[in-house]
Amino acid sequence: MKRIIAKTVKSYDIGGCLRRETFCALEWRAAKPVWNTDRCFKCGVCSLSCPDAAIIQVDEGFYDANPDRCKGCGICSEACINEAITMSPEKK
Amino acid sequence: MDRYSVFVPKLLPETELFSPENRSCPGCGQAAAIRIIGKAVEDHRRYPYGISNVEMHTSAFPYKQWELTQAKKPGGTSLKLDAKKIFAMAGESGSFDDGIRMLTEAKKQGKSFIYICLFNEAGIERHREVPLNGYHPDGTKSFIRRLHDMKNLIDRAKAISPDFMATACPSHPFDLVDKVKKTLDCRGISFLAVFVPCPTGCSYDPAQSLNSGRLAVETGFFPLYQIEHGSFRITVSAQSVPRVSEYMKLQPSFVMLSPDEVKKVQDAVDKNTTQ
Numbered sequence: 402m403k404r405i406i407a408k409t410v411k412s413y414d415i416g417g418c419l420r421r422e423t424f425c426a427l428e429w430r431a432a433k434p435v436w437n438t439d440r441c442f443k444c445g446v447c448s449l450s451c452p453d454a455a456i457i458q459v460d461e462g463f464y465d466a467n468p469d470r471c472k473g474c475g476i477c478s479e480a481c482i483n484e485a486i487t488m489s490p491e492k493k
Numbered sequence: 494m495d496r497y498s499v500f501v502p503k504l505l506p507e508t509e510l511f512s513p514e515n516r517s518c519p520g521c522g523q524a525a526a527i528r529i530i531g532k533a534v535e536d537h538r539r540y541p542y543g544i545s546n547v548e549m550h551t552s553a554f555p556y557k558q559w560e561l562t563q564a565k566k567p568g569g570t571s572l573k574l575d576a577k578k579i580f581a582m583a584g585e586s587g588s589f590d591d592g593i594r595m596l597t598e599a600k601k602q603g604k605s606f607i608y609i610c611l612f613n614e615a616g617i618e619r620h621r622e623v624p625l626n627g628y629h630p631d632g633t634k635s636f637i638r639r640l641h642d643m644k645n646l647i648d649r650a651k652a653i654s655p656d657f658m659a660t661a662c663p664s665h666p667f668d669l670v671d672k673v674k675k676t677l678d679c680r681g682i683s684f685l686a687v688f689v690p691c692p693t694g695c696s697y698d699p700a701q702s703l704n705s706g707r708l709a710v711e712t713g714f715f716p717l718y719q720i721e722h723g724s725f726r727i728t729v730s731a732q733s734v735p736r737v738s739e740y741m742k743l744q745p746s747f748v749m750l751s752p753d754e755v756k757k758v759q760d761a762v763d764k765n766t767t768q
């Protein structure tokens with residue numbers, strides 16, 4: 402599986418006692434983007450418009466959101482010219 | 494689908510200098526802008542970056558969301574710089590004065606300095622520095638004030654005549670990348686004003702964030718242009734959506750305006766774009 406993932410960003414090591422906490426937007430986001438692969442033609446505009454760089458390339462060049470990073474804003478579904486992305490509410 | 498020939502992964506680098514795990518709100522236009530600027534900078538070792546309020550905007554205290562080399566360590570010791578060029582990125586409020594002062598100083602010393610100023614859609618209303626000709630008499634209409642303040646700030650940067658200056662918006666990412674690359678290539682001082690939509694500050698749906706930026710550009714509220722060694726060029730044609738009300742409709746704080754007031758705003762925008 403080919404993935405476009407940001408390089409790991411180092412944290413300040415202050416006194417050696419602080420650890421980078423894990424960031425998980427999955428716990429609090431309101432909706433998640435769902436891709437319709439029939440409509441997607443792999444242009445990548447969605448991955449460019451995501452402010453959190455959550456969208457990664459998965460099998461066969463299609464795109465998907467990293468569930469830990471996606472904050473559920475819905476910009477990607479607005480940006481897609483072919484309406485391939487729908488936002489589905491997260492069940493709590 | 495042959496008619497779509499734009500394939501983003503082939504046009505822009507995969508590197509991310511700005512961490513995806515930043516602490517900004519969902520749909521933050523500022524995060525989108527910084528991410529795209531990071532893509533344009535590409536190699537962070539060549540361009541040391543000064544710590545600014547943008548760093549605080551996106552990180553919880555001890556963590557760092559940047560892959561950029563810092564010009565100054567948090568402890569206060571300056572790193573030895575072999576780079577000829579420094580770039581600073583900051584908001585439009587308190588640090589604007591510092592940015593302009595740095596630009597003037599760099600110009601005096603013949604150094605290369607880039608100042609990228611992020612104009613927050615909501616913050617611009619509450620900024621503190623004094624515009625060139627004070628507040629507009631129509632100050633109660635915050636929208637017009639927003640327009641004039643933004644123009645005043647850009648005029649102040651224009652007054653020190655940078656070698657390259659431009660306005661940009663993350664809703665037009667390729668235009669933004671192009672302009673950041675130009676500032677990096679420019680030998681003297683350069684100034685870039687980036688309009689960033691802020692869904693939390695203006696309380697609209699985060700999904701509309703980049704649409705808001707697009708409408709601001711297309712209605713002429715924030716025209717995109719560049720001034721390269723004195724030659725002026727509009728890079729994205731404004732006024733393709735003629736009514737500024739389209740843009741104001743997005744923001745709940747302006748839905749109460751009467752048609753007369755909307756017309757007044759439209760006149761102000763028209764006057765701004767024709768200048």
Ligand code: SF4
Binds near residue numbers: 436445464481482486
């Ligand atoms: S913008 Fe739409 S069509 Fe393009 S890659 Fe994303 S989902 Fe597919």
Ligand code: SF4
Binds near residue numbers: 450452473475
């Ligand atoms: S919903 Fe927002 S954060 Fe999630 S993938 Fe889409 S643009 Fe990125």
Ligand code: SF4
Binds near residue numbers: 516521524
């Ligand atoms: S308040 Fe506005 S600029 Fe600040 S993080 Fe939220 S959306 Fe971004």
